[in-house]
Amino acid sequence: MSAFAKLKADRRLARGTAVGVIALAGAFPLFFDSLATQLDTAIYVLAYVCMALGLNIVVGFAGLLDIGYVAFYAIGAYSVGWLASDHFTGIGGDSGVHLAASEFASSLSGIHLNFLLILLAAMVIAAVLGALIGLPTLRLRGDYIAIVTLAFGEIVGRIALNGDSVSISGYALTNGQQAIAPVDQPYLPLVGYEFDSAFNLRPYYWTGLLLVLFTLFVNFRLRDSRLGRAWIAVREDEVAAASMGVPLVRTKLLAYAAGAALGGVAGAFLGAYTAAINSNQFQFSFSIFVLAMVILGGLGSIWGVVAGAVALATIDRYLIPEVFNDAPSLLGLDFKLTQLSFGIFGFLLVLMMVLRPEGLFPERRRRLELAEGVGAAGGMGVGEESVHEART
Amino acid sequence: MSAGGGSLLWAEGVTKVFGGLVAVDGVSFEIPTGSIVSIIGPNGAGKTTFFNMLTGLYKPTTGRIFFDGAETTRKRPDVISSLGVARTFQNIRLFATMSATENVMVGQHSRMRAGLFGSILRFPRVRREERAVRERAEETLAFVGLAPIRHEEPVANLSYGDQRRVEIARALASNPRLLLLDEPTAGMNPQESARLTAFMERLRDERELTILLIEHDMQVIMNVSERITVLDHGEKISEGPPEQVRADERVVEAYLGKREP
Numbered sequence: 001m002s003a004f005a006k007l008k009a010d011r012r013l014a015r016g017t018a019v020g021v022i023a024l025a026g027a028f029p030l031f032f033d034s035l036a037t038q039l040d041t042a043i044y045v046l047a048y049v050c051m052a053l054g055l056n057i058v059v060g061f062a063g064l065l066d067i068g069y070v071a072f073y074a075i076g077a078y079s080v081g082w083l084a085s086d087h088f089t090g091i092g093g094d095s096g097v098h099l100a101a102s103e104f105a106s107s108l109s110g111i112h113l114n115f116l117l118i119l120l121a122a123m124v125i126a127a128v129l130g131a132l133i134g135l136p137t138l139r140l141r142g143d144y145i146a147i148v149t150l151a152f153g154e155i156v157g158r159i160a161l162n163g164d165s166v167s168i169s170g171y172a173l174t175n176g177q178q179a180i181a182p183v184d185q186p187y188l189p190l191v192g193y194e195f196d197s198a199f200n201l202r203p204y205y206w207t208g209l210l211l212v213l214f215t216l217f218v219n220f221r222l223r224d225s226r227l228g229r230a231w232i233a234v235r236e237d238e239v240a241a242a243s244m245g246v247p248l249v250r251t252k253l254l255a256y257a258a259g260a261a262l263g264g265v266a267g268a269f270l271g272a273y274t275a276a277i278n279s280n281q282f283q284f285s286f287s288i289f290v291l292a293m294v295i296l297g298g299l300g301s302i303w304g305v306v307a308g309a310v311a312l313a314t315i316d317r318y319l320i321p322e323v324f325n326d327a328p329s330l331l332g333l334d335f336k337l338t339q340l341s342f343g344i345f346g347f348l349l350v351l352m353m354v355l356r357p358e359g360l361f362p363e364r365r366r367r368l369e370l371a372e373g374v375g376a377a378g379g380m381g382v383g384e385e386s387v388h389e390a391r392t
Numbered sequence: 393m394s395a396g397g398g399s400l401l402w403a404e405g406v407t408k409v410f411g412g413l414v415a416v417d418g419v420s421f422e423i424p425t426g427s428i429v430s431i432i433g434p435n436g437a438g439k440t441t442f443f444n445m446l447t448g449l450y451k452p453t454t455g456r457i458f459f460d461g462a463e464t465t466r467k468r469p470d471v472i473s474s475l476g477v478a479r480t481f482q483n484i485r486l487f488a489t490m491s492a493t494e495n496v497m498v499g500q501h502s503r504m505r506a507g508l509f510g511s512i513l514r515f516p517r518v519r520r521e522e523r524a525v526r527e528r529a530e531e532t533l534a535f536v537g538l539a540p541i542r543h544e545e546p547v548a549n550l551s552y553g554d555q556r557r558v559e560i561a562r563a564l565a566s567n568p569r570l571l572l573l574d575e576p577t578a579g580m581n582p583q584e585s586a587r588l589t590a591f592m593e594r595l596r597d598e599r600e601l602t603i604l605l606i607e608h609d610m611q612v613i614m615n616v617s618e619r620i621t622v623l624d625h626g627e628k629i630s631e632g633p634p635e636q637v638r639a640d641e642r643v644v645e646a647y648l649g650k651r652e653p
Contacts, residue, residue: 007544217512218512221511221512221513221514222508222511222512225506225511225512225514225518225522226501226504226506226511226521226522226525227506227507227508227511228511229490229494229497229498229501230498230501232487232489232490232494233487233490233498233501236487236488236489236490237485237486237487237488239449239485240481240485240486240487241487241498242448242449242468242469242470242473243447243448243449243469243470243473243479243481244470244473244478244498244499244501244562244563244566245470245473245474245499245500245501245502245503245566246470246498246501246502247468247470247471248470254508258508364546
């Protein structure tokens with residue numbers, strides 16, 4: 001069989017598998033009670049898959065090591081907090097500002113925009129923030145990019161934490177650990193349906209699934225496009241990419257913005273689901289958690305990243321706290337497994353690095369790179385200095 | 393300003409200083425449209441540094457560079473590339489994990505228009521563009537003589553000679569007017585070098601390309617170049633047709649050292 005025919009057959013098989021998996025995922029909530037813990041877990045899993053796929057664009061495709069991704073989760077969640085709660089009571093008079101909000105939310109003061117509008121807003125705000133965070137990293141490479149993004153992630157986390165004492169014309173910025181709550185439940189204006197997490201989690205699940213499908217679509221389309229090729233080219237060899245006409249600044253900023261937008265939309269979804277925007281959610285460890293999903297699954301490999309996110313999120317939200325939490329006491333030990341969460345993740349990552357460093361389902365390219373030791377070959381014809389000069 | 397009559401590229405007193413090292417020292421230089429010219433010189437003479445300034449990877453410390461009548465002195469490499477200057481590298485710099493076709497498609501980046509939203513929504517226009525770019529990539533690979541069976545192969549798996557071919561194809565794909573080749577025959581045997589020489593002449597005649605060459609292989613240089621510029625310690629020490637340069641005392645000196653009196 002020729003390489004091309006094989007490629008085609010592979011593609012057909014992959015497509016078939018994808019349709020099967022998506023159908024199963026769609027039917028998943030029907031097997032459980034409408035308030036089952038498994039559904040709650042699954043909703044988190046779906047949100048994390050979105051975030052991991054977003055980060056995959058930045059780290060996997062464009063090769064920009066971003067370890068401050070929690071910033072976009074935060075900005076997405078706060079979009080919901082600000083735009084769908086009574087946090088800004090007094091704006092728009094006693095009645096507040098409403099746009100396609102549910103009947104109940106329309107009776108509240110503060111700003112209450114429709115959930116779908118907030119998803120859009122979160123994407124836009126996160127994309128802008130993503131590009132801004134990207135700006136100072138443009139002249140850096142590798143580990144140095146990581147340090148800058150780490151700092152930005154921390155800055156956003158600190159602002160979230162201490163935002164309760166930051167007052168903008170009388171309104172606290174974030175409420176810090178007191179949380180902005182309650183947040184409006186999503187409302188679909190045309191059908192007139194309002195979500196209610198106290199009675200039925202399924203609508204949240206299906207919304208999350210739609211977001212994942214959207215994110216997957218964006219990932220696949222971008223990967224096989226002019227922009228996706230430019231990202232990979234920049235990852236492989238910046239100097240060569242620039243010499244072939246790829247504008248480095250623009251290309252990198254688009255990667256940051258696209259990745260951030262997906263993180264923002266997932267953050268808004270999760271914010272609406274948890275209904276309380278608490279600064280404790282936005283810690284550095286979360287950035288590492290999402291990065292671990294990408295690495296575990298296989299940098300740059302879309303299905304791999306999905307698998308990595310599903311695996312880690314399930315372990316974190318379900319297996320450790322729900323299933324095996326009491327396992328140590330069965331052995332006569334006096335602690336809960338949740339106290340060891342980070343240790344378990346660390347151990348899993350080390351295990352992965354030893355057994356399968358390319359990830360669960362590596363990208364075709366990466367597999368090659370690790371197997372044969374090829375990859376971003378730094379030529380000697382152009383020194384490091386050119387890289388700096390080329391970027392200005 | 394106007395570039396010297398009939399010159400595609402024109403450099404004027406170009407100097408590059410790295411710290412205390414003067415890598416290129418006040419070199420003025422012209423490439424007549426439709427010609428093949430070469431830069432030679434001993435190792436460390438500043439040839440590649442000069443190349444990198446022409447393509448925007450280095451910014452000259454002083455001096456000016458014009459391409460096709462427009463100043464490109466401080467322009468970014470991608471801008472210079474989109475104006476019609478393409479290059480290859482001394483040490484092959486392909487995108488190792490991409491296929492040959494994809495590499496050549498990246499070469500057409502500046503000729504494409506699809507943006508972020510266009511790529512996601514894949515409008516008919518984007519789809520057509522994508523198809524055209526892929527076809528052009530296949531054609532260009534065929535033109536440089538890469539067997540079709542290797543087109544979808546990650547370039548890291550290709551032989552050295554094939555990688556050179558892909559690199560030239562990637563440069564040609566952007567439909568440049570000026571092609572800069574940095575030691576294209578490095579590592580080739582005499583037959584392969586001869587084939588490449590013929591290929592360069594074909595590029596000039598069929599595709600109306602102007603070619604600037606850095607080379608060490610004197611056979612190739614003397615056969616193909618209409619004019620040769622010799623650099624030594626960053627300075628231009630000689631310039632002219634092959635016979636003249638070959639006879640130049642200073643060139644012999646630069647390569648072999650001073651003759652005993």
